Amino acid sequence: MNSPDYGYNIKSSFFSRILDEFGINDGQLYPALKKLETRGLIVKKIEYRDDGPNRHLFSITDSGREEFARWLESHEGEERGFRYELIRRDPFLLKCMYLKYLKPAQAGNKIIIHRREVEKSIKEYQAAKEDMENRKVDSERILIVDYALQCQEMRLKWLDELKAAIVKKENSGEN
């Protein structure tokens, strides 16, 4: 929908700060573009350049636009993400289910280490947000970053609750 554009640019312009680290991988990006082309949803035009590698510019077709509209309007498969993958795709949370198999001190340590990671992540999302605001990115996109930020701030609070629960258990139950 932001055509014409080429693979490398799509990759580097979209949420750059966060995707730099966990970026769309080439092994998925280029085959995906090829597949969209085969399906007639985008068309390729090569931009020949002397001062750098050639660029394969893709433009969306009418049927591409239709397919996009169908995707955007559909509600299919939206539940998994926010209800379920949220836990399933979170290795730390999965480990938390087995926290009782660690000594309380070890468990507490694990939480502290993780807490620092979350704080680091908050700072990075904040920087990404500022950067996006400066670049006058669509407000909807910035709101997505807000979502991520609120998630992480909630997570910090939750980690503290978890820590408190462990300490409490340690002091009372003792095994």
Added chain:
Amino acid sequence: MNSPDYGYNIKSSFFSRILDEFGINDGQLYPALKKLETRGLIVKKIEYRDDGPNRHLFSITDSGREEFARWLESHEGEERGFRYELIRRDPFLLKCMYLKYLKPAQAGNKIIIHRREVEKSIKEYQAAKEDMENRKVDSERILIVDYALQCQEMRLKWLDELKAAIVKKENSGEN
């Protein structure tokens, strides 16, 4: 770590209410058990039964316990989940990035429909939590459900912010 146990029971006892719908699929469960067995992390013993299908009971071995401890203590790959997959695995959020390609009324409608789904999900997680409390499940596990609940409640608020942002844009900018 809760051995001996068999596939079908693992599947149905673990977070049953939520997993009923998005359950571990058989195509991954049984091959995974086989793989763990091949690696010597678990051992199989068949429980022959007359009043129903036989059960393949698996018990964890010493090396299984060691591997489990290594996994639990490691911090590897924990970042992706909470920083990145959180957005990437959420089809609704991805669509929100393209909300400007919908008419404001359509966008608002999409948000309202999603909001109802989130409310439904909250009720189901609450029921799961009560059920787990009655069954005296480990408090760590219940805290995971709390995490999910807090995520969803945060999401409701965020959806309202998103809705407000769209209404504001519609009234001022027009286009």
Added chain:
DNA sequence: CGGCCCATGTAAATAGTTACATGATTAA
């Protein structure tokens, strides 16, 4: 007798990651 629950799996397909391969320009 039909359908659901129990219980085991396999096969085929799709999705996703990692590593490899190439080659030009530009900045330290």
Added chain:
DNA sequence: TTAATCATGTAACTATTTACATGGGCCG
């Protein structure tokens, strides 16, 4: 001259999903 950035891609592997396949017991 070495490393980074720009730009394209493929190959091999791993993960995940979906659909299929089987068969007994139990309930209405």
